Amino acid sequence: MSDDAATTDESVAPEESNEAVPELHGCLVGSSLGQTVVFPSREQYVDLVKALADDGYLMCVDLAGVDYLEFMDRPLPASVDAQRFEVAVNLLDTVGCRRIRLRVQVPESDAVLPSLFDLHPGTEAMEREAFDMFGIEFSDHPDLTRILMPEDWVGHPLRKDYDVGRIPVQFKEANS
Amino acid sequence: MSADTENTTDYQRFVAATDEGGQQLRPRSELTATEVLREVGAVLRMSEAEVAKLGDLPDDPDEDQTMIINMGPQHPSTHGVLRLMLELQGETVLRCKPIIGYLHTGMEKTGEQLTFAQGGTNVTRMDYLSPLANELVFSMATEKLLGIDGEIPDRAVWIRMLLAELNRMSSHLLFMATNGMDLGAVSMMIYGWREREEVLRFFQEVTGLRMNHNYIRPGGLAADLPAGWRDGVMRILDLLPDRLDEYDILMTGQPIWRQRLQGVGVITPNEAMALGATGPILRSTGVEWDLRRGEPYLHYDKMDFDVIVGSYGDAFDRYAIRLAEIRESMKIVRQILEQLPSGNYRIQDKKVTPPPRARIDESMEALIHHFKIFTEGFKVPEGEVYLGIESPRGEIGCYIASDGSANPYRMHMRDPSFVNIQCLPHMMRGGLVADAVAVISSVDPVLGGVDR
């Protein structure tokens, strides 16, 4: 197992040691356990997805938010500023059978990210889910409302500072 | 990047040289949702509170000829607790909005509190018609993080494949039942349940449970196949071909069935790709994309099977694809029966695998080891990984971020139903409200997976 752990560490952040930092459309490229990961900034994000769409990544398979409140010292390339929120977008090229993952850092103070709706309409529900669960807003999204929780729910449940459970039931009409 | 600009100019030169289909040949990045989707206005983007205010009729009857009706969340044909807001003009569906979340149990948050060893019980309850696919993708992602994905014993890998294929059969058989029920073929409902019970009988022999097995675990399987399992599989394989032929007679060739489904809920390949739809929905449009073929996992690269594709993208294609996939799965199961090797059913890695039961009785160390694994779990190195496999409904993916502890820091499941359900408004647009049931049924959403 010790070998495996060593290889894992290398593969998470291979950029730290070598001098020529690999780039893709101007964004930092790394790899995690053999999977290609790109670290665009918020400004590069939409342009990168557009450029990747022209490269053949026609499907946006998944978009998930992550709250790194308790894990701010996670392994990231040196030039990437670790922020509280992260949005991981998985793109798929069905012709070349390739996958690529984007990890975008979203600061807590200004948790806004441009929406991918215009390019990949399928991200509509996923972005709504990220908004619902983490409070990350997506600008230019056509219908940014809660998707899983009731519309009048308070808080964003998947945030790390939101209690797991054992909270009073919010349904007020019980036993009326 | 220079390579990219060359590509773009190639594209533009190519487009300039041809004078047809200019819109299609534009780079994908320049196409907007309005152009990719035939009907971007198919989704009713209104909040529930807004809709509730629309109850008053307009003074002038000519003013507003549409009405918004509510379907669900407890409707017999919405497969659970899916709710649809449909905007109707007469009998025609104009816009619709799927409202989900009625089964949101917070499993992704629960998953963060459970160790990797316990995670299987959690994820198996997500897409409850294909529990083994959920367990499989979670286990594979965990193994990838542990770095032991190449060391899983061969027998475990083959058994995983066997169970995944049988699960695909049971899930599609249930689709046959519900699809038949939704369209008025009540006898089909009874037949579908009957055949599914046969598969469940085998699952029960192997895992002890009919559903929510928690049988595939990180590192291998919970137990080896029981004695006499081969007879159980052979019984299914002997029984099903005749029954599937009966389905063909009952439904596939039958004019009523065809008229109910053909041309209903049509979706184009471009739309399906843009919406992220996978599985039978994407394949019904003619896109040959099956992860078992495209990105072979387990031993699917050694299997001989066909990827079934449709041509029209309508509800009938989706039905026929699922029926044919049962046959393909049977083909795969037959090959697995021939090739299943003997050996260990779980990895012999002290870190992940508890000691065998017999050793606990004689060794104190084994008892401590067993206790530690089941109370504290095993630590998983830092990192993040996404893995996708082909569940009966499409690509089910698992994104795990680990912070080096025994619990996943973040576990996200990409459920096929959650994404596929977005196709509903586009499929229903312009159709009759009576066909809405057929469309929902043909998408085959599982609400446990949609809401998680």
Add this chain to the structure above:
Amino acid sequence: MGLVSKGRLPAPLTKLFNMSRSYSLWVYQWGLACCAIEMGAAFGSPRYDVMRLGVIPLPASPRQADFVCVSGTVTDKMAPAVKRLWEQMPEPKYAISMGSCANCGGPYWDSYSVTKGVDQIIPIDVYVPGCPPRPEALLEGIVLLQQRIKNEDMAAKWRGEEFTTLQRTRALEEAANRGAQDDASKPIVVGGGPIE
């Protein structure tokens, strides 16, 4: 039915009514989660065949149902709908809670969005444990419900009282005849009465 509305009903007549009611139960299926599949297996599949118990799983709306099988996780978002559907059902009505989630929250006890037991919202007659319960377990739950209905004092129900068994009513009457008030306040039977 004049006797019934007066709150008095001869015991043989009650038994006849109860027997008829318990063997023509129309069940409304509230399939909410995984348990819905096992409920479907119990109600829809030929192997378990619920109709042999005199239960008809086909009402088109809660208005036509005698009892409801709440199977699966009730979330806070779903709870208002569950309550509303329950209110739409005509009296006399019964409810079976199927599965750990509906009983008490089950594996989602810690979850932020799950109602910890459907009995917070509607009164439950029979709880079927399991995650999910096997179809046989649900069938046993239905048999228990039928026994509960057979032993029910309809007159008490008509008067709007809580669930009372025939045995308890008889014991109350006997105690009243003897003039012993203390005995009468003791519960005679816990739950749905003795299993015949």
